[in-house]
Amino acid sequence: MTVVTEETDDQVRDPVFTGPGTPAGRLMRSYWQPVLQSRDLAAGTAQPLTVMSEQYTLYRGEDGVAVVMAPRCAHRLTVLSVGTVEGDSLRCMFHGWKFGPDGRCVEAPGESERLVSRASVKVYPTREAYGLIFAYLGDGEPPKFPxxxxxxxxxxxxxxxxxxxxxxxxxxxxxxxxxxxxxxxxxxxxxxxxxxxxxxxxxxxxxxxxxxxxxxxxxxxxxxxxxxxxxxxxxxxxxxxxxxxxxxxxxxxxxxxxxxxxxxxxxxxxxxxxxxxxxxxxxxxxxxxxxxxxxxxxxxxxxxxxxxxxxxxxxxxxxxxxxxxxxxxxxxxxxxxxxxxxxxxxxxxxxxxxxxxxxxxxxxxxxxxxxxxxxxx
Ligand code: FES
Ligand SMILES: [Fe+2]
Incomplete structure (x- = not known):
């Protein structure tokens, strides 16, 4: 697998390299992109997702809402996609920390309220339309939806x-x-x-x-x-x-x-x-x-x-x-x-x-x- 993460002169104007930090990758991340067919993500399930050489977690809450989240837990970094969906949240399989659809930690067994209120993982704007799940994987505010x-x-x-x-x-x-x-x-x-x-x-x-x-x-x-x-x-x-x-x-x-x-x-x-x-x-x-x-x-x-x-x-x-x-x-x-x-x-x-x-x-x-x-x- 070739993953280019640093710019060289050749890549500056080449659309083919879209890894993190590449010029084309930054441009592509500035648009909404489809990431999965809606029918391929059942309510209450999570799966790993790879887009433009970057890992993510994709889950659908029991309320039916699809969430694109960071690939790894904020605690000790294990993969969140093997966790379990509980309500609209995702619980990590390692030590049970639970993250809501806005990425905020809502529960961390045995830990203080203070820690819970501070821990979070990144989530990405997500929309569902025409049978596809779309995500905005860039920085800042997403552009208008197509x-x-x-x-x-x-x-x-x-x-x-x-x-x-x-x-x-x-x-x-x-x-x-x-x-x-x-x-x-x-x-x-x-x-x-x-x-x-x-x-x-x-x-x-x-x-x-x-x-x-x-x-x-x-x-x-x-x-x-x-x-x-x-x-x-x-x-x-x-x-x-x-x-x-x-x-x-x-x-x-x-x-x-x-x-x-x-x-x-x-x-x-x-x-x-x-x-x-x-x-x-x-x-x-x-x-x-x-x-x-x-x-x-x-x-x-x-x-x-x-x-x-x-x-x-x-x-x-x-x-x-x-x-x-x-x-x-x-x-x-x-x-x-x-x-x-x-x-x-x-x-x-x-x-x-x-x-x-x-x-x-x-x-x-x-x-x-x-x-x-x-x-x-
Ligand atoms: S690594 Fe997720 S709870 Fe510890
Ligand atoms: Fe063709």
């Missing part, structure tokens, strides 16, 4: 009118920025996803000449970059939102899919993606086909690792329900967990990626000069 509804009404389709609304998450074992850039890399779609878009291609072979590569247009706003297919016939629209967000609209078989996604670093060599997925289906949800049980298959990241190592091929997973994810995973992790981008050969089709890197650099410079972050939504 207004996804308004953004969707202006640039998308209106989340409030979606036929289905769900969340999705996965871990990908490469730097988060590789996936952020992929959001504006429209040229990869007909190639990387040729199998998932038409499984018959396994039999007929594949000719690059047969692929219709749509020309794209790139539109740049103050804090966003939008990529569309030129000509405006396709509903396809990918909008990068500083610093690690993507708003995506794609045509699907029965209608339109709109997605808000965040690629959140676990550390510098792996990240977790969180997405809010809205589907607009004019004829309503299709009756469920024979259920494809995801549990019957290995997780997408494991399949991708087998393919990268040459032990399996993509066609071996043609029926995998997460084939699209496996395809992206292979392409992105195939670049290396922390890709050496100094050896790339960028081309015309990379103009979205180039704009994205420029925007990040500009924002890093402005942030280093003390400018406040600009909320995109």
């Amino acid at each position: 207004g996804l509804d308004g953004f969707s009404r202006t640039y998308g389709h209106d989340l409030g009118k979606a036929t289905t609304l769900d969340t999705e998450t996965y871990v990908r074992r490469c730097n988060f920025f590789t996936n952020v850039e992929n959001g504006l890399d429209h040229a990869h779609v007909p190639f990387t996803h040729r199998l998932s878009s038409d499984p018959s291609k396994t039999k007929t072979g594949f000719s690059p000449d047969a692929v219709h590569q749509e020309p794209i247009e790139v539109e740049r706003g103050e804090n966003i970059i939008r990529v569309r297919e030129r000509g405006g016939k396709s509903p396809y629209q990918a909008t990068f939102l500083m610093p690690n967000g993507l708003h995506l609209i794609v045509g699907i078989r029965d209608g339109i899919m709109e997605q808000f996604a965040w690629r959140v670093p676990i550390d510098d060599e792996q990240h977790r993606s969180f997405a809010i997925v809205a589907r607009y289906l004019p004829d309503g949800p299709a009756p469920r086909a024979a259920a494809v049980d995801v549990a019957d298959w290995p997780p997408a990241d494991e399949c991708a690792e087998l393919i990268i190592r040459g032990e399996k091929r993509l066609v071996d997973f043609v029926d995998h329900p997460a084939l699209v994810n496996i395809e992206d995973h292979v392409a992105q992790v195939g670049m290396g967990r922390l890709a050496d981008r100094t050896h790339e050969y960028l081309a015309e089709s990379d103009k979205g990626v180039v704009q994205l890197r420029r925007m990040w650099r500009r924002e890093l410079d402005a942030f280093a000069d003390g400018a406040p972050v600009r909320q995109t939504w």
Whole structure:
């Protein structure tokens, strides 16, 4: 695991290093970030959490409120995530000190009132919305919470009118920025996803000449970059939102899919993606086909690792329900967990990626000069 904690000249303008104290890490911590799907944290449970190479404790009180807290107890520093939830508080498993959702010690068996009133652990602002738990892990006051509804009404389709609304998450074992850039890399779609878009291609072979590569247009706003297919016939629209967000609209078989996604670093060599997925289906949800049980298959990241190592091929997973994810995973992790981008050969089709890197650099410079972050939504 690579964790960079001290600045060097190279890292000053590089988004890929987000450990504590790094320039990109400070910028990323200045925005709300999703940290877990709501359904993955039951009331009365606690778990450890790693975001941007830092440890935290995440628990949900019996009152249903999610709390992001320091990783270690204020007393003798054991991990709080193995403690027990009591009411809205968390009791350490070592000597039983109990901390409330504001981080204050509320009980320390055998200790004085004075000690109890003084002991505390750090807690972080936490919000829950659209099936995701978000935390603000930076210093000072958090910025306004992302207004996804308004953004969707202006640039998308209106989340409030979606036929289905769900969340999705996965871990990908490469730097988060590789996936952020992929959001504006429209040229990869007909190639990387040729199998998932038409499984018959396994039999007929594949000719690059047969692929219709749509020309794209790139539109740049103050804090966003939008990529569309030129000509405006396709509903396809990918909008990068500083610093690690993507708003995506794609045509699907029965209608339109709109997605808000965040690629959140676990550390510098792996990240977790969180997405809010809205589907607009004019004829309503299709009756469920024979259920494809995801549990019957290995997780997408494991399949991708087998393919990268040459032990399996993509066609071996043609029926995998997460084939699209496996395809992206292979392409992105195939670049290396922390890709050496100094050896790339960028081309015309990379103009979205180039704009994205420029925007990040500009924002890093402005942030280093003390400018406040600009909320995109
Ligand atoms: S280390 Fe937590 S109570 Fe002692
Ligand atoms: Fe993709």
